[in-house]
Amino acid sequence: MSTSAEAAWGITHLRHVALACSAFDECLDYYAGPWGLRPLGDSDGQTAVLRGTGAEHHVLELHRADRNGIDHISLGLADDRSVDEAAAGLAGRGVTLLSEPAELDRPGAGYGFRIADPEGRIVELAARTQAVSALPDDATPAKIAHVVLNTADIEALCDWWCDVLGFRVSDWSERQMVFLRCNADHHSIAFNRSEWASLNHVAYEVPSLDAYMTSLGRLARAGHAVGWGPGRHGPGNNAFGYFVDPAGTVPEVTAEVQQVDEATWVPRTWPRTPELSDRWGTAGPPSPEMRQHMAGSPE
Numbered sequence: 587m588s589t590s591a592e593a594a595w596g597i598t599h600l601r602h603v604a605l606a607c608s609a610f611d612e613c614l615d616y617y618a619g620p621w622g623l624r625p626l627g628d629s630d631g632q633t634a635v636l637r638g639t640g641a642e643h644h645v646l647e648l649h650r651a652d653r654n655g656i657d658h659i660s661l662g663l664a665d666d667r668s669v670d671e672a673a674a675g676l677a678g679r680g681v682t683l684l685s686e687p688a689e690l691d692r693p694g695a696g697y698g699f700r701i702a703d704p705e706g707r708i709v710e711l712a713a714r715t716q717a718v719s720a721l722p723d724d725a726t727p728a729k730i731a732h733v734v735l736n737t738a739d740i741e742a743l744c745d746w747w748c749d750v751l752g753f754r755v756s757d758w759s760e761r762q763m764v765f766l767r768c769n770a771d772h773h774s775i776a777f778n779r780s781e782w783a784s785l786n787h788v789a790y791e792v793p794s795l796d797a798y799m800t801s802l803g804r805l806a807r808a809g810h811a812v813g814w815g816p817g818r819h820g821p822g823n824n825a826f827g828y829f830v831d832p833a834g835t836v837p838e839v840t841a842e843v844q845q846v847d848e849a850t851w852v853p854r855t856w857p858r859t860p861e862l863s864d865r866w867g868t869a870g871p872p873s874p875e876m877r878q879h880m881a882g883s884p885e
């Protein structure tokens with residue numbers, strides 16, 4: 587049997603993240619306000635759908651809930667045939683399909699199906715989602731840059747996402763974090779070694795370093811001071827600014843994510859030194875409070 591890495595289908599990008607949210611109204615105001623996303627249609631009070639300036643139909647869904655964490659992660663496939671081949675290939679490897687390939691009765695529509703990863707995260711794989719009109723390329727998020735997930739078994743999760751879903755390891759941060767890519771972006775998914783499976787943070791990419799600083803300023807003027815940053819990471823070389831949303835979940839503003847040449851890239855292990863973790867020397871380490879928010883709640 588071939589592995590997914592050899593198969594015809596391949597994940598093209600991170601489409602959107604859906605969050606279960608215990609502070610739904612406050613988070614909708616936050617993400618549609620100073621965070622800079624645009625709500626699509628009116629919320630029904632249970633679900634809100636927000637887009638960025640990029641081509642993706644939406645980048646964030648908020649689902650009213652009594653918990654905080656991931657509802658699902660949506661990954662892109664190129665076309666209907668890739669969806670069918672992915673579903674057959676994954677089922678052939680023993681992955682349970684939570685839904686069979688079908689037209690999606692969801693915001694953005696499309697054609698896709700769902701699986702769960704070994705720690706129970708729901709992953710949607712979909713193609714042919716609805717187009718949205720162009721927006722100005724301003725100082726607000728264009729797309730989801732990456733999702734970082736806490737895991738109690740980083741080696742097993744890394745192997746599964748690579749062997750089964752076709753992600754590639756870009757770098758390790760000692761044996762604490764691993765950064766996985768599905769396209770030229772240095773990472774779209776990363777795992778952080780933890781005591782339990784939970785959401786660590788979601789990063790939203792803005793188009794330039796100037797847009798990044800403008801975003802930090804817009805949030806600061808709205809009363810949301812950056813919690814960790816500004817700084818530039820070692821692995822991925824991206825500028826970072828971490829915040830805490832009204833539900834206690836951590837979003838990140840990022841820019842200038844390193845682009846990887848698939849043919850020549852060699853993964854490295856980054857020592858977790860101050861110089862390599864905080865290249866500008868401006869951020870220092872995250873506070874105990876920020877670490878606590880990043881630890882999330884067990885799912």
Ligand SMILES: [Fe+2]
Pocket residue numbers: 732734787789826838
């Ligand atoms: Fe990040």
